Amino acid sequence: MKPEEIQKIAETEHDLRMSYKYRINVCCSSGCLPFGAQKLLKAFEDTIKELGLERVCKVARTGCVGTCSVAPVVLIDPGNHLYQNVKPEDAKKIVQEHIINGQVLEEYLYKNEAYFSKQYRLILRNAGKIDPLRIEDYIAVGGYSALAKALTQMTPEQIIYEISLSGLRGRGGAGFSTGQKWNFVAKSTAKPKYIVANLDEGDPGVFANRTLAEADPHAIIEGMTIAAYAVGAEKGFIYIRAEYPLAIQTLKKAIEQAKSYGLLGNNILGSTLNFDIELRLGAGAFVAGEETAILSSIEGLRATPRPRPPYPAVSGLWGKPTLINNVETLANVPLIILNGGTWFSKLGTPKCTGTKCFSLTGKVKNPGLIEVPMGITLKEIVYEIGGGVPDGKKFKAVLVGGPSGGCLPESMLSLPIDYESLTQAGAIMGSGGIVVIDDESCIVDTARFFIDFCMDESCGKCIPCRAGLPKVREILDRIMLGEGKVEDLKVLEELCYLIKDASLCGLGQTAPNPVLTTLNYFKQEYLAHIVEKSCPAKKCILKKVEVVKE
Amino acid sequence: MSERIVKLIIDGKEIFAKPTDTILKAAIDNGIQIPTLCYLEGLTPHGGCRLCVVEVKGNPKLMTSCTTPVSNNMEIITNSPKLIKYRKQIIELLLAERIHTCSVCIANGSCELQELASKFGVDHTNVSRNWERFELDMSHERFVLDHNRCILCTRCIRVCDEIEGVHTLDIKRRGKDSMIIVDLDEPWSASYSCTSCGKCSAVCPVGAIYVKGKPLSETKRKELPKFITERRRR
Numbered sequence: 215m216k217p218e219e220i221q222k223i224a225e226t227e228h229d230l231r232m233s234y235k236y237r238i239n240v241c242c243s244s245g246c247l248p249f250g251a252q253k254l255l256k257a258f259e260d261t262i263k264e265l266g267l268e269r270v271c272k273v274a275r276t277g278c279v280g281t282c283s284v285a286p287v288v289l290i291d292p293g294n295h296l297y298q299n300v301k302p303e304d305a306k307k308i309v310q311e312h313i314i315n316g317q318v319l320e321e322y323l324y325k326n327e328a329y330f331s332k333q334y335r336l337i338l339r340n341a342g343k344i345d346p347l348r349i350e351d352y353i354a355v356g357g358y359s360a361l362a363k364a365l366t367q368m369t370p371e372q373i374i375y376e377i378s379l380s381g382l383r384g385r386g387g388a389g390f391s392t393g394q395k396w397n398f399v400a401k402s403t404a405k406p407k408y409i410v411a412n413l414d415e416g417d418p419g420v421f422a423n424r425t426l427a428e429a430d431p432h433a434i435i436e437g438m439t440i441a442a443y444a445v446g447a448e449k450g451f452i453y454i455r456a457e458y459p460l461a462i463q464t465l466k467k468a469i470e471q472a473k474s475y476g477l478l479g480n481n482i483l484g485s486t487l488n489f490d491i492e493l494r495l496g497a498g499a500f501v502a503g504e505e506t507a508i509l510s511s512i513e514g515l516r517a518t519p520r521p522r523p524p525y526p527a528v529s530g531l532w533g534k535p536t537l538i539n540n541v542e543t544l545a546n547v548p549l550i551i552l553n554g555g556t557w558f559s560k561l562g563t564p565k566c567t568g569t570k571c572f573s574l575t576g577k578v579k580n581p582g583l584i585e586v587p588m589g590i591t592l593k594e595i596v597y598e599i600g601g602g603v604p605d606g607k608k609f610k611a612v613l614v615g616g617p618s619g620g621c622l623p624e625s626m627l628s629l630p631i632d633y634e635s636l637t638q639a640g641a642i643m644g645s646g647g648i649v650v651i652d653d654e655s656c657i658v659d660t661a662r663f664f665i666d667f668c669m670d671e672s673c674g675k676c677i678p679c680r681a682g683l684p685k686v687r688e689i690l691d692r693i694m695l696g697e698g699k700v701e702d703l704k705v706l707e708e709l710c711y712l713i714k715d716a717s718l719c720g721l722g723q724t725a726p727n728p729v730l731t732t733l734n735y736f737k738q739e740y741l742a743h744i745v746e747k748s749c750p751a752k753k754c755i756l757k758k759v760e761v762v763k764e
Numbered sequence: 765m766s767e768r769i770v771k772l773i774i775d776g777k778e779i780f781a782k783p784t785d786t787i788l789k790a791a792i793d794n795g796i797q798i799p800t801l802c803y804l805e806g807l808t809p810h811g812g813c814r815l816c817v818v819e820v821k822g823n824p825k826l827m828t829s830c831t832t833p834v835s836n837n838m839e840i841i842t843n844s845p846k847l848i849k850y851r852k853q854i855i856e857l858l859l860a861e862r863i864h865t866c867s868v869c870i871a872n873g874s875c876e877l878q879e880l881a882s883k884f885g886v887d888h889t890n891v892s893r894n895w896e897r898f899e900l901d902m903s904h905e906r907f908v909l910d911h912n913r914c915i916l917c918t919r920c921i922r923v924c925d926e927i928e929g930v931h932t933l934d935i936k937r938r939g940k941d942s943m944i945i946v947d948l949d950e951p952w953s954a955s956y957s958c959t960s961c962g963k964c965s966a967v968c969p970v971g972a973i974y975v976k977g978k979p980l981s982e983t984k985r986k987e988l989p990k991f992i993t994e995r996r997r998r
Binding site: 499501520672673675677678680683708712715 | 853
């Protein structure tokens, strides 16, 4: 295929799209499927067929719209009318009123303006708008034109320059400069080079990468292919959790389609670039998402992290230079190539550019997948997008960054979201999980839950993480039972600092964050358990221990 | 071309090393002691015990000296109060992780963990100790595998894989449940791949793998991997 042909497909598809007066997008992602999205899709298709509206209205199966709290949802274009909690039996009514009579059905309409007005959908630009199983849909909205531009008009150096200029930083959590990373790999002389796209999203309550893969798989593939051209790689791996069947299916299909269109394989778009992508499924280890453990896992070994240096850019997969990027990072790449690095660098904050996807869950009115510009405050996310705590309960804390994130109190809500501010506050950007906790939850219990998770997922290679986390949990258990002593807090803190500083990989280095931040911001709750033998949230069943006088 | 000799400062002492050296090797060559446990010359460094962590100026993270190569003008501190405290804590955690009762242990007197504990003055643990018992594998005619003493340093796995070349030993499960296994978790006597070479018992720093009926002081040979690899190179 030649670059001009992409343009041609885009035009034909665009014309086809324009020939329909209406387009009904039925969300069929993991958030809506359990609520009967498949049946809903069929109901709409049947209704349209029944009424003979096939040439007027197109029913499309799309990815996530982002409002998972009101699933299943249907988005009708033009006009971006979002209908919530739609049941298959409502299909007829909606088609009759909206498509035939042109009347918007107010009673089904999603009316929460604030949820979308604060968001800036860049990575999720196509989510809910295109059919992820059709490559033509992606091409129609400008897909693969960035790849064509990169291959025909730019040198690898220019691409890396633009990426550096954009200020894009790794969305996997650590926030390393993407341009610099690409540069390191490009400079390595050893051959072959590899690219790994990290889709091993293991954090509980986090579903951003999954949604991206389910809604817009080609954005990942296009980003990877551009990266391959920039760094000189010829083979790519997408490492995905086996627990994401729909995302796997979607990506498999997308890779197949890209291959059949000559967008993967040899001489891509008539250039000299040869690049192929293979899916690798994880075997259930959370730590496999760590930058070096992912390499071991792809090589077929135990997913245990390796000491750095050597960095993967020098010695990665099978000892060869390897570029490892999160899929969210890669999905930004086509946009930067199309619009330029300067454009991207103006989004967000000067040090932390662009947008970030967050999985907003816990005790908020509107949970779901959101994408916000960097620099937005936590308050805006929790209260304006999230709608605050429901059922008249009181806000207590917000956990930012997944299981190894930090618990921040109300006083920290004015904190802007960027890598530095979060780290300073004791939290991390991590995988982008935001869990809101209300006053019904016990802080000690929350910290224990996340320590328990990290303890279970520790690979066991290094001693601080393997032997330290069980001890941290043991102390928290004791405190929750009312058997804690004030001295325990000191031991707990010392243990946490050891695990944080001396562990081998990111899992251990961040695992104590929930304990350290809660000790910092919610010490009185620990003391209430220990001294007063009572749980402020009335969650823990404390043993009344009689004080024995010696 | 990289320079043939790099200059670095370890604990205020100016030393010279080859650019391929690790911090640990440069330190040992210059008489500076850094405690190690999982490291053994002749085997691929593991970087798991974290005892050899050092502070490198300009790097916020602690680096394991057994895996980090030297670079020019590196400034390294190997014995700051913080590092000593962390090492003590690590030894404590190891002692608390499984049943390490020296007085009834076969390795008493020739145990690297015991040596480290006495060197660092660890005479008690601030965390509670585990007393969960694991069954011993005594099925092999010559060797015993005692999980109760194991510190999961993986020296035995590495020597079996890299020096003997059979990879009989490996780890099952993860985290605190990690355990050394023989072949596909079979009794040692049922192993097809084991050559009964005994290298695992020679390098075990504690009393987890040992030869039946012999004092450990006779069977332990820490220098064995180094000796073999050097002979091979010639």
